Amino acid sequence: MPQDVLFQLKGVSKCFVKGKEKITIFEDLDLTINRGDFIAIMGPSGSGKTTLLNMLGGVDQPSAGEIWFDGARVDNLSEGALTRWRARNIGFIFQFYNLMPMLNAARNVELPLLLTKLSRAQRKKHVETALALVGLSDRAKHMPGEMSGGQQQRVAIARAIVSDPQLLLCDEPTGDLDRTTADEVLEMLQLLNREHGKTIVMVTHDPAAAKYAKQTLHLDKGKFVQRELVA
Ligand SMILES: Nc1ncnc2c1ncn2[C@@H]1O[C@H](COP(=O)(O)OP(=O)(O)O)[C@@H](O)[C@H]1O
Numbered sequence: 262m263p264q265d266v267l268f269q270l271k272g273v274s275k276c277f278v279k280g281k282e283k284i285t286i287f288e289d290l291d292l293t294i295n296r297g298d299f300i301a302i303m304g305p306s307g308s309g310k311t312t313l314l315n316m317l318g319g320v321d322q323p324s325a326g327e328i329w330f331d332g333a334r335v336d337n338l339s340e341g342a343l344t345r346w347r348a349r350n351i352g353f354i355f356q357f358y359n360l361m362p363m364l365n366a367a368r369n370v371e372l373p374l375l376l377t378k379l380s381r382a383q384r385k386k387h388v389e390t391a392l393a394l395v396g397l398s399d400r401a402k403h404m405p406g407e408m409s410g411g412q413q414q415r416v417a418i419a420r421a422i423v424s425d426p427q428l429l430l431c432d433e434p435t436g437d438l439d440r441t442t443a444d445e446v447l448e449m450l451q452l453l454n455r456e457h458g459k460t461i462v463m464v465t466h467d468p469a470a471a472k473y474a475k476q477t478l479h480l481d482k483g484k485f486v487q488r489e490l491v492a
Pocket residue numbers: 277278279284286304305306307308309310311312313
């Protein structure tokens with residue numbers, strides 16, 4: 262495998278069985294994600310964008326085919342190995358932030374680190390670094406309910422990067438934000454990609470959001486239908 266390939270889907274199919282009905286979401290899908298890429302995935306509602314992200318993040322398993330990460334197959338890992346792999350390599354960012362409402366910003370950001378062997382002092386340091394990176398050092402003690410949508414999404418970004426994963430998976434990260442705030446969040450993702458070497462896969466409905474990515478893939482009827490390269 263060439264050095265710059267981070268993630269590969271090889272002939273991946275996914276179907277759900279509902280009663281007697283079998284719904285095929287993807288059939289024989291191939292995708293190569295290079296290290297340092299920033300990919301936007303667009304497509305109609307129900308086209309399988311979230312399902313695709315969940316498979317990349319090891320939250321959902323393909324029905325057939327293989328998923329490779331950094332030269333190793335990951336779709337057939339045991340539950341425990343998959344959880345450790347995910348904690349080490351993947352950061353998730355969601356449309357509605359998914360913060361714990363009863364925990365302040367710092368505690369929310371700390372959550373993924375509770376799965377690691379870091380000491381309390383080390384965790385504190387990582388949390389401070391991540392909050393500083395998203396410009397929220399002064400909000401560490403604030404509760405999610407005391408923050409704007411944009412600030413909550415920045416806390417969620419800090420949580421996604423706190424364990425220094427290689428890959429960020431973002432599902433409609435600006436879907437709930439106004440244009441100005443959305444642009445701030447997108448600039449932050451772009452900075453993480455350009456300056457901190459994060460590989461990013463972002464699902465979005467918004468063509469303006471997709472412009473921040475290096476390339477856009479359109480998902481329709483289980484296939485990537487068009488590939489645009491943005492300079
Ligand atoms: N757990 C599930 N069981 C059955 N069908 C599902 C499940 N998850 C998703 N689907 C179906 O798969 C299709 C794609 O869903 P999704 O990946 O959420 O699409 P998108 O994010 O592009 O809107 C939809 O038709 C949805 O109903």
